[in-house]
Amino acid sequence: MDQSRRELMQAIGGALVASALPRAVRAGAGGIPARVVVIGGGFAGATAAKYLRLWGGGIRVTLIEPNAEFVSCPMSNRVLVGRTSIADLTHGYGDLVVRHGVRVVRDTANDIDAGNRSVTLASGKTLGYDHLVVAPGLDLDYSAIPGLVLESARGDILHAWKVGEQIISLRRQLEAMPDGGVFAITIPKAPYRCPPGPYERACQVAWYLRERKPKSKVLILDANEKVASKEALFRKAWADLYPRIVEYVPNSELVDVDVATRTAKLQFDDVKADVLNVIPPMKAAALAARAGLITANDKWCGVDFLTYESTVRKNIHVLGDAILAAPLMPKSAHMANQQAKVCAAAIIALVSGETVNPAPIINNTCYSFVTATEAMHIASVHAYDADQKQMLPIPGSGGLSAAPSEAEGRYAEGWAQNIWSDTLG
């Protein structure tokens, strides 16, 4: 290459770099691109990583995730009726890398040093950040269920509330259950991940039993005083579709389990089941506590809803199921995806010295299947209220399905396709 050609190429390269990096990049200390580390590749963390790159130009984004692939909780109850498989629910992180330039590191974040702005990984590596996004998800909290405290003692008492092998095992337990048997599901006090999820699961199990083992029962033991989401619609579905199968028992907090006899011990009653599915209470994953991010009830992380920055740790943003949600803001995949986009926009504004959007709007749309093909939804739209510093439902908006339908079943599947793609694609 002769001198002038080389200079031309350098000029092009220099111009490319200078103009391809929007304001966000140049705002990093000393002109170095801003560095954002995202912990957790679920709906919240993966969406944040993608949109920080999509909107933030040259921001350097590293996503820390211990699992090789993403597995979706939404739609996983459909495994129970044979309408989906773990393979269908599994998606790679490849598009985040190839299409969006996210650096995906398969590792576990062990500790956060907020003072030094660094994250220590299980491998021993340390990563520095300008902003940290913590989307750690939940831990299942068995501390109030003595018989299940030790993982090794849980035997065949499954939660199937984190996706993976357990939902397949639960399906096998259902297949092995005798006709005339009892499938009992216990629901913890709200808030927990996916408010309508346990009731949807009860519907999917009831549908399976109605088709295959119609003398059987589904017993819903709910610690709450009433159905925590879509109450009238679920009540109607159980009465209309599964009148001899589903029995709903509110105010039934689980106090212990006898694993050997599959007995759920309630305050005033013992219930022996053929399949006992215990969905335990939940709290923000342990990393949140180690990082000093827990602010409410020893469980949840308080955030500023304009930026999702922790109320107690500067430059650390918390997303998804781990946060102390605003009233009527469910712990859902859809909400996590929405929060992540508001957070990504805010981080981009912060590192560019621009104004953070003072009036974010987010929404939730959540489908639940009541049979193998029919679904119903709840929808809400929330706007930031500057006086209360909360996301509050916009008056007149939101609502529920009039009734479950096959059309909404198809929309539910379409929703899943698109939210997987909006999160990872």
Next chain:
Amino acid sequence: MRRVAVLGCSLATLLLTSLCEGAEPDPHPGRYLAANCTGCHGTQGRSTGAIPAIAGLDRTVIVEAMRAFRSGDRPATVMHQHAKAYSEAQIELLADYFAAQKPL
């Protein structure tokens, strides 16, 4: 040599323009608001399933659909519940954004 450098810069601008078209088009005021819609309708409105794709729809079609959802003139399963949350000005921002997106 100076001419070569100038040529280099304009080439770079051309290159960049075409690169950017493949990704998100230039920053748009409706972009963050539109992110509300993409969980169901797909990133940039490029839905792949039963939910309608809205990328590249005519601006007027989007505005009129949202108005009709809001007023109840157009029946829907869920869109009437979402549409009621947005002002006329916000609907226009959303319509501008999605009309400018390339369909799949």
